[in-house]
Amino acid sequence: MIRTYLSLSVTTVSAASAVAAESSGETTFPPFDPGYFSTQIFWLLISFGILYFVLSRGILRRVGQILEERSDHITDDLDKASRMQSQAREAQKHRERALTDARAEAQGVVEATRQSVDAEIKRSIAAADAQAGEQAEIAEMRIRKMRSEALSRIDEIAADVAQAAIEKVAGKSVTVARIKSVLN
Amino acid sequence: MAADGEGKRIDPISQFEITPMAEWKVGSYDLSFTNSSLMMLIAVGLILLWLFLSTGRRSLVPGRWQSIVELSYEFIGNMIRSTAGSDGLRFFPFVFSLFMFILFANMLGMIPFFFTTTSHIVVTFTLAMMVMCLVIGYGVYRNGWGFLRLFWPSGIPLAIVWFVAILEVISFMSRPISLSVRLWANMLAGHILLKLFAGFAVMMVGAFGLFPGVFGALIPFAMTFALVPLEFLVAFVQAYVFALLTCVYLSDALHPGHH
Numbered sequence: 001m002i003r004t005y006l007s008l009s010v011t012t013v014s015a016a017s018a019v020a021a022e023s024s025g026e027t028t029f030p031p032f033d034p035g036y037f038s039t040q041i042f043w044l045l046i047s048f049g050i051l052y053f054v055l056s057r058g059i060l061r062r063v064g065q066i067l068e069e070r071s072d073h074i075t076d077d078l079d080k081a082s083r084m085q086s087q088a089r090e091a092q093k094h095r096e097r098a099l100t101d102a103r104a105e106a107q108g109v110v111e112a113t114r115q116s117v118d119a120e121i122k123r124s125i126a127a128a129d130a131q132a133g134e135q136a137e138i139a140e141m142r143i144r145k146m147r148s149e150a151l152s153r154i155d156e157i158a159a160d161v162a163q164a165a166i167e168k169v170a171g172k173s174v175t176v177a178r179i180k181s182v183l184n
Numbered sequence: 185m186a187a188d189g190e191g192k193r194i195d196p197i198s199q200f201e202i203t204p205m206a207e208w209k210v211g212s213y214d215l216s217f218t219n220s221s222l223m224m225l226i227a228v229g230l231i232l233l234w235l236f237l238s239t240g241r242r243s244l245v246p247g248r249w250q251s252i253v254e255l256s257y258e259f260i261g262n263m264i265r266s267t268a269g270s271d272g273l274r275f276f277p278f279v280f281s282l283f284m285f286i287l288f289a290n291m292l293g294m295i296p297f298f299f300t301t302t303s304h305i306v307v308t309f310t311l312a313m314m315v316m317c318l319v320i321g322y323g324v325y326r327n328g329w330g331f332l333r334l335f336w337p338s339g340i341p342l343a344i345v346w347f348v349a350i351l352e353v354i355s356f357m358s359r360p361i362s363l364s365v366r367l368w369a370n371m372l373a374g375h376i377l378l379k380l381f382a383g384f385a386v387m388m389v390g391a392f393g394l395f396p397g398v399f400g401a402l403i404p405f406a407m408t409f410a411l412v413p414l415e416f417l418v419a420f421v422q423a424y425v426f427a428l429l430t431c432v433y434l435s436d437a438l439h440p441g442h443h
Contacts, residue, residue: 030200031304031372036220038213040202040306043221048314051228051285056277059235063257066242066250073244 158183196379200303200372220307223299227288256284263428268435275434278318282311283427290371290419294412302422303371308364315430316360323437334440363429367422374415381407 030036159179166174204216238249246254260280264272286302293300301307323331335352336345381404388400 030197030202031306031368033202035214036202036218036304037306039204039216039218040220040304041310042213042215043217043224044301044307044310047221047224047228048281048285048311051231052277052281054232055235055281055284059232059239060257060277060280062239062242063235063253066239066246067254067257070244 155180155183196376196383199375199379200300202299202304219299220301220304223289223292223301227285227292227301230292231284231288256280260427264431264434267428267431268438271438272431272434275318275431279427279430279434282315282430283423286311286367286426287420287423290423291416293371293375294416294419300371300375302367303375305364305368308368309360311367311426312360312364315363315433319433319437322434323440326437327440331437331440334436338441359429359433363426367426370418370422374411374418378408378411378415381405381411 028034156176159176162179162183163174163176166172166179202218202220204218205222206217208215208217234249235253238247238253241247241250243250257280260283261273261276264276264279268275289301292298293303320331323334327333335349335356337348337352340348384404385401385408388404389397391397392400
């Protein structure tokens with residue numbers, strides 16, 4: 001098997017070398033055949049010329065435009081995005097300022113309300129105090145009057161008692177005025 | 185021997201033969217339309233069709249096809265910018281056409297029974313000469329006599345600068361040869377190898393019948409299987425190398441002073 005393989009490879013090599021030997025003779029190695037040089041060069045120049053012409057005039061310019069448009073678009077979008085971002089930052093700042101303002105205002109309202117409520121409470125306490133003091137004074141005055149009344153009637157009662165006692169004890173009638181002058 | 189008939193059938197050279205499809209002679213020049221011309225036109229047609237259809241909608245958000253076009257556009261653009269600088273972008277259509285033409289010609293050659301235009305030294309040499317003519321023409325147009333500074337490196341002692349200048353001239357002269365032979369030899373060798381191994385597998389079966397022949401065909405078949413992706417890679421890499429070297433040479437035309 002191996003021997004036949006080897007002998008076959010030998011025949012192929014010899015066939016190839018036979019071709020090579022032939023090429024030096026009547027049939028030339030095709031890539032070196034000068035008979036076809038002119039047609040090869042001519043058609044290569046024609047086809048490459050067409051390719052170059054169409055590419056340089058049309059298609060490559062179009063591709064370049066597409067890429068340029070895209071990069072323009074992207075830079076535009078990036079610009080827009082950064083502009084919007086700065087706007088958003090501005091809005092955020094604005095909002096924060098509004099928030100702090102509102103907070104301060106709310107604090108002020110709370111303070112004012114507290115003060116007014118405090119003042120009202122003080123006022124009503126004071127009013128209640130004043131009323132209570134007034135009533136206490138009125139009551140005191142009444143007590144004082146009642147006491148002085150009572151005290152003034154003590155003299156009369158004492159005089160009455162003394163007149164009655166004198167009548168009973170001494171059997172004499174003495175006038176109340178007399179007794180009063182004696183007592184005082 | 186039966187192997188003689190088999191040997192003819194797997195001749196790896198016959199795939200490079202040119203067959204005229206329409207004879208046309210102008211004076212002493214043969215300008216016949218051949219299978220090679222057909223493949224060139226097919227390559228050009230495919231490139232144009234591809235680019236035209238996939239950029240037709242000009243969408244802002246690219247679809248799959250359009251982004252392939254855009255990727256290759258940027259790929260070539262970056263290649264030029266990194267090797268020849270931004271002023272090299274004036275050659276963008278040329279480098280793009282060159283890269284796409286070679287790439288499509290190489291790739292079309294990978295389709296079985298299709299002719300590989302880039303496997304002919306005339307074709308690759310003509311492409312290389314186009315590059316060299318552009319380099320010299322633009323270099324002289326832009327720099328005048330200053331273009332000769334390309335061969336006169338600065339900062340080298342006068343005693344040996346002559347020697348260096350001669351070397352520079354020789355290396356400049358050999359550029360079209362190395363440029364064309366690199367592409368051509370790669371395509372030619374790859375296709376010969378593919379044909380040889382694939383033909384070998386077929387020959388094994390032909391010589392020994394299906395049963396024992398299959399085992400003999402196993403190794404060449406595996407080789408073919410491994411070579412196909414390699415050849416696709418080579419087809420791309422060679423187109424890339426050709427375009428890249430074109431950019432490097434164009435950079436010389438743009439800035440002959442420093443290198």
